[in-house]
Amino acid sequence: MTGKLRMKNVDITNLTIKEASKLIASKQIKVKELVNLHLGRVKKLNGKLNAFITICEDQARHQAEKVDILIAQGQKLGPLAGIPFAVKDLFSTKGIKTTAGSKVLENYVPVYDATVISRLKNANAIIVGKTNLDAWGHGASGENSDFGPTHNPYNLKRVPGGSSSGSATAVASGSCLAATSTDTGGSTRQPASFCNLVGLKPTYGRVSRYGVIAMASSLDTMGHMTKTVYDNALILNITAGKDEFDSTASDGIVDNYAEHIDKGVKNIKIGLPKEYFDGLEPKIKAAILKALKILEKLGAKIVEVSLPHTEYGVAVYYIVQPAEVSSNLARYDGIRFGFGREMFGAEAKRRIILGTFTLSSGYYDAYYLKAMKVRRLIRDDFINVFEKVDVLICPVSPTLPFKIGEKNTNPLDMYLADIFTVNANLAGIPSLALPCGFIDDLPVGIQIIGPDFSEKLLYQVGYAYEQETKWYERTPKL
């Protein structure tokens, strides 16, 4: 009886991991209750939002009971214990089907967990379901899923961004407290900013890629989305660090990202890369400049800087990425698991053909090799600029969340959605996307980009701004 009363008092749409963790620790709520509340919302909204491909109701309840027992035994558990989270359907989950949003893998059930998943499980976080995405991570709107488009919780007629469309929608709609996502060219940051969330694209090598279905191996990073900056840091505390199964994972020490998150921005130098503002939609530009004003007020110094090779980013990205995609998708031949190649959608086929062409003998030097050289120049731009400033701030998306169907007939239009995000992937550096307001009731985001392994600094800057604005409090009306 009292349990029910307590449950009614908790508004999970506004709940953060930090608060939920406190409620669990102080025994104001049982993990099972928290999980049930979220499962209820998942099921209630999925028809409307299509955020989930698979709902893990039984496993989630079972796990919740186990965590409750641990708590009852008085075991000291971390801040993620009992926290319901969603998993982008690119992450291998042992015993739970993992589709990559493609009919090719419609019935594929992995025999092992991705490293990120096993780490979150070890932290006693609870998987509520696997989220929808643009098939294989190919897309910036969520419309390219073989399981139907996902809808933006702030406006159901609009896209939530992509490719981590379901993860963004799941968190924004209050169906879970966090979600894993990937970011190869903006797939975490763009949907986060379309859905009023905090999304991290970590430094390449900060979080293990092992077990996550590869899109473009040299660009793929394993990110996550949360409602707040603090929550985001809590997740990275668990997922970051070396992994014997990923040779590209860094063995550098892992910070405590949540500690000193409130350090502030006094004397932090923030660079404003002019290339990211030329011709930017005035309303978005105004929102970002307003955010910078706030940071300036908090003690940060704003400097205009230049990243001269910015304009080549999308071109380089659409050489390197399809080349790696064409090779990474070769294993889906229908021989050992999944269905045959005829099940690939148009976008995957397009990238396979593009990539196969640019790697072909006679074209390799002109395309792939050249692109890799320009990629180096793009990275050098960032290295140079970080000698002058601590972080950069720029827009995430050139547009507001667009209407479903608005762009998906022209692939090139869709590719340009990545224009502000791809360069961080090409350079391998971290970037944190966070809300900076609303235009016409649609969320807008900014990204804070820093040098290699500067996630802690990104969180400090993000936190300072967030505490002033608290955009996360504006939840969608569903």
Place this chain on the structure above:
Amino acid sequence: MVRKDTKAMNWEPVIGLEVHIELKTKSKMFCRCSADYFGAEPNSHTCPICLGLPGALPKPNVESIKFVQKLGLALNCRIQLSSKFDRKNYFYPDLPKGFQISQYDKPFSINGHIEIKGQENLKRIRITRVHLEEDTGKLTHATINGRRVTLIDFNRSGVPLVEIVSEPEMSSSDEIKDYAQKLQQIVRYLGISDADMEKGSMRIEPNISLRRVGEKALPPYKIELKNINSFKFAQAAVEYEIERQAKILKSAKTPQQETRGWNEIKKQTVSQRSKELAHDYRYFPEPDLVPLSFKPQESIKLKSEMPELPHQKFKRLTLTYELSQYDAQILTRDIKVAEFFEEAVKIAKDHGLSPKEVANKIINKNINVKNTLPAQLIKILLESKKTEEIDDNKLTAIINSVLRENPKAVSDFTKGKETAIMFLAGQTLKRLKVKADPRLVIEKIKNILASSRKRKIES
């Protein structure tokens, strides 16, 4: 062994060799599955990595890299201080990822050589590169419940495979055989592989073309021979190709560039893949693996860890034990025989036996070193010597008594009846407890009879 018709036409074979050797590491190239798969139940040595499951990533096996570098050093190569892995993209059902992790433009070692028997002197065959890659799974075509199916066993998938590429500098099937055997010998000395052609742990792929004698440029085509599983077949295939190509060239045509296999039943090469169907492997740097760099000190350390190589052992055996080149050659052909010899020599020394006696015994008696202990060999050697020594006095005594007891046979023999000596020898051998060579006994009887006759005449 150049066939007469090619000689007559003044054509000279130009042959290069690509050799693949599976490394005997504990675990596979990029995962921790056991690499010792031979005879294991199909697909029992597999994991997400060597099955190429979605999301799995390779993790290089340091031991295999060391093995390849050691081989590079043994083949007089330069060890590259910076190296990397690349993806070789092609589709085949035994290749689970749709690409093979290999090395394209930065192999672990380059520019080496092997010395083989030439027509007169030693001939140096240059080695272009030695690189590391992963092996594929194995396909078996079978009929199950009336259906023709192909079964895939991934136990071999991901086993480290070293590829040794030579320059096209061989000109006969004998030379390729000698090259391949030398390579096999070196690999076995290093202990990095069994290099067993029948088990498939060593595979040779000759590429062959013909040019007019005296020409320096490479011919405008080449034929690659694949799927050959013995030295004998390799020689036969190369000889067949020399003849086949010579015939085509004789009719003023150029053989088609293609890959051919060896059909052992028909004793001929058969076309497998033409140039038009040749793969474009679309190599690019493997993004899942970081580039590798090595310090010069590391290759110095590696050099100090190198075991004695066949030519070094050969030289040492001839010098240390004063063996003939012939004996040393035979003893060093197989490292196990050489090691057996040296062990036996140590024991022999305590018994006053010479290394030459040990060598003779091993070579002449064709001792199987696998089921004989060096100490056993010395025991046999000592016993055979012992009987010989005692025999002389004992034998004389026995023969004398046999002669005394058989005057009829003695007189038959002296009268010229040759078979009588066989009777006397038989009697002697019967009384001897140990086995003796009948020829020696006959010789001895003849000597005794001759000297006794001589004494009679003198007296």
